[in-house]
Amino acid sequence: xxxxxxxxRQTLVELWQAVLPPRYFSWQTVIYMSLFSWLMSLLARxxxxxxxxxxxxxxxxxxxxxxGVGWALEANRVRLFGIPVAPWVSGAILCIFLxxxxxxxxxxxxxxxWPLVSFAVIAVPSLVSWDFDLKKPPPMVRQQLALLFCLxxxxxxxxxxxxxxxxxxxxxxxxxxxxxxxxxxxxxxPGQEVxxxxxxxxxxxxxxxxxxxxxxxxxxxxxxxLLNLDGQRQALQxxxxxxxxxxxxxxxxxxxxxxxxxxxxxxxxxxxxxxWSGPAANPSGYYLEKTCLLMPVNRxxxxxxxxAAPGYTTTQWASLTxxxxxxxxxxxxxxxxxxxxx
Amino acid sequence: xxxxRETPIQGSRFSTHPPRPMPINDLLxxxxxxxxxxxxxxxxxxxxxxxxxxxVLRQQLRLGYRTSMQYAAxxxxxxxxxxxxxxxxxxxxxPLALRSQIISYVLFNRFYVNTxxxxxxxxVVVVAIxxxxxxxxxxxxxxxxxxxxxxxxxxxxTPEAIEGDRRQRxxxxxxxxLEGRQGNSPRALAMLQANAASFTAVLLLLLLINQSGxxxx
Numbered sequence: 001x002x003x004x005x006x007x008x009r010q011t012l013v014e015l016w017q018a019v020l021p022p023r024y025f026s027w028q029t030v031i032y033m034s035l036f037s038w039l040m041s042l043l044a045r046x047x048x049x050x051x052x053x054x055x056x057x058x059x060x061x062x063x064x065x066x067x068g069v070g071w072a073l074e075a076n077r078v079r080l081f082g083i084p085v086a087p088w089v090s091g092a093i094l095c096i097f098l099x100x101x102x103x104x105x106x107x108x109x110x111x112x113x114w115p116l117v118s119f120a121v122i123a124v125p126s127l128v129s130w131d132f133d134l135k136k137p138p139p140m141v142r143q144q145l146a147l148l149f150c151l152x153x154x155x156x157x158x159x160x161x162x163x164x165x166x167x168x169x170x171x172x173x174x175x176x177x178x179x180x181x182x183x184x185x186x187x188x189x190p191g192q193e194v195x196x197x198x199x200x201x202x203x204x205x206x207x208x209x210x211x212x213x214x215x216x217x218x219x220x221x222x223x224x225x226l227l228n229l230d231g232q233r234q235a236l237q238x239x240x241x242x243x244x245x246x247x248x249x250x251x252x253x254x255x256x257x258x259x260x261x262x263x264x265x266x267x268x269x270x271x272x273x274x275x276w277s278g279p280a281a282n283p284s285g286y287y288l289e290k291t292c293l294l295m296p297v298n299r300x301x302x303x304x305x306x307x308a309a310p311g312y313t314t315t316q317w318a319s320l321t322x323x324x325x326x327x328x329x330x331x332x333x334x335x336x337x338x339x340x341x342x
Numbered sequence: 343x344x345x346x347r348e349t350p351i352q353g354s355r356f357s358t359h360p361p362r363p364m365p366i367n368d369l370l371x372x373x374x375x376x377x378x379x380x381x382x383x384x385x386x387x388x389x390x391x392x393x394x395x396x397x398v399l400r401q402q403l404r405l406g407y408r409t410s411m412q413y414a415a416x417x418x419x420x421x422x423x424x425x426x427x428x429x430x431x432x433x434x435x436x437p438l439a440l441r442s443q444i445i446s447y448v449l450f451n452r453f454y455v456n457t458x459x460x461x462x463x464x465x466v467v468v469v470a471i472x473x474x475x476x477x478x479x480x481x482x483x484x485x486x487x488x489x490x491x492x493x494x495x496x497x498x499x500t501p502e503a504i505e506g507d508r509r510q511r512x513x514x515x516x517x518x519x520l521e522g523r524q525g526n527s528p529r530a531l532a533m534l535q536a537n538a539a540s541f542t543a544v545l546l547l548l549l550l551i552n553q554s555g556x557x558x559x
Contacts, residue, residue: 139492143412146491150419157426161377164430168445169374175449176375184551185380185448192371250438279446279454 027071034064062097066090070121091118111159115152122148172251174198178281198244199255199274199288200326205243206236206257206272207290207322219296219316226261226268233258254278258333267295267318273333274326284331292322375449384422387547391540392418398539402532414536416488417481424480425473451552478537482530 020028041057070090078085094117099110123145129135137145165186169176174197180186213232214222225232237257244252256275261268270292280286296316396414399405405413433444439458446454453462 139494142491143416143488146488147412147416147419150416150423153423154419154426157423157430158377158381160430161380161426164433165375165377165448168449172442172445175445178450180375180449182451183379183449184383184451185377186375187378188375189367189370191367254442277456279442279450281450283452285454 027068027075030064030068030071034061034068037061037064059097062093066093066097066121069093087118087121088114090121091115094121108163112156112163114159115155119149119152171249172254172278173249174251174255174276175279178279178286180281182281197274197276197288197328198249198251199276202240202244202255202257202274203272203288203290203326205240206259206274207292209236209239210270210272210292210322211320214294214318215320217318219318222294222318229261251278260333261294264293265295267293270294270320271333272322275333282330286328286330287333288326288328289333290322290326292320295319295321383551387544388418388422390543390547394539394543395536398536399532402535403529413485413488417484418540420484421477421480425477474537474541477541478534481537482533485529485533 037057038061041054041061044054044057067090070086073086073089074084091114095110095114098117099106099113102109126137126141126145127134173195176195177197180188214225217225236259240257241252254277256277257273258275259270259272261270263269272290272292273287274290275287276285295318297319299315299317392411392414395418396407396410399414400407400410403410433441436444439456442456443453443458443462446452453459458465
């Protein structure tokens, strides 16, 4: 029994010594101040103190956390490839604190300013003395600081470039459906699921319109409909534009819709094309093709046969069948490269 | 009468990789397209440019190894990052047709046919020449600013400069006198040579990289 208590006591003492900072002026103290400040801010929130109090306590907590973690890493001389990581971690904590409360797209400003904030973390101790006076570091340090500033500006620009690419992809979503293997700038890790180009949606809308207009209609009227090909193409184009108008992207003007009926036995094969005239990996561009089969079918119901006049008993009706696939083809469906006006 | 063929939706040949359950893959697809090649190529080109410019600066301005490397590194990093800032700012306000040409070049390494297509070679050459002179100006200004920052405006009194025999010191004094008369022209000339050397090397390397097969893409 005595041995057990002795062991417990020993453990407690060791634990206490591990937790207790070796000196008051040490990184453990700062971390504890951060914890204490955070707990106080929770407490303040519980007792419904003013937002200013809660915010102030939370701010102190964050700054102490950044200082403490940076100090701890520096004190233990944590190095990554010979580069001290302390300022970068402190800068990251400060950035999360500064921009994390923004909500929404906070990651972009946080990442872009991270290198610059880290530079500030490095620069401030050598530029400002303990009594908040500006001091002039020796030329060697000044040279290093100048170099470091340019380097952090470059890192910041790289992050900014990444976010600019994401903006492009948001504005032109079909770009991600293409291969970026030949790019000298960007890389996409293989094995990812890649979105479909918007042309697939356009083709679906076009198919719906075709169904409304010519599916299940008398064959002669369908033949008449097909006579006005240019008019129908324009109508199709307008229809797709109005349907996509709700969530229009910049790239919608780069898609063109076209179709061509080809004689196939008694009926037609309709080729629907969504033609991409924007940037593409293939030098001649690409288009998506949907193949529909438009066939006359005999549907002579007994009722019709009795009531209808003789000669019309075997009325032919149109039947439209479309493939679900929209295979992607290189080049232009009409062979000649038509210059788009955009 | 809607008769669809009973096939799974397969819009294009890029569409359906079965999603793997690996979280790392989720993260990568969340990140999307990364400018990793740009970063790799730029780091390499920067190293080449810094070494070349340091050699030129060391010869022309008789600086020490370490000093010339530091100067060249600082100036090149400054010019590069200011170049990025300028590119990102200008890209945002360009007309859409020209912007999409930039997008095409970045993502697919080629321009595509639109209204700007015929004018592009001229635009590229003009931009390249302008980039050369703007970079030169930035580097020269940066050098003067850096010397001022390091407190070396009137005379070169780096430790390396003070070392050396009397003859060198005599030459140095003469050169400083000369500088006093002619302003910053030795520096301007040295910087011009350094910039020309690094631009030539970078251009050659870029042409080499763009020849398909090099570096595997």
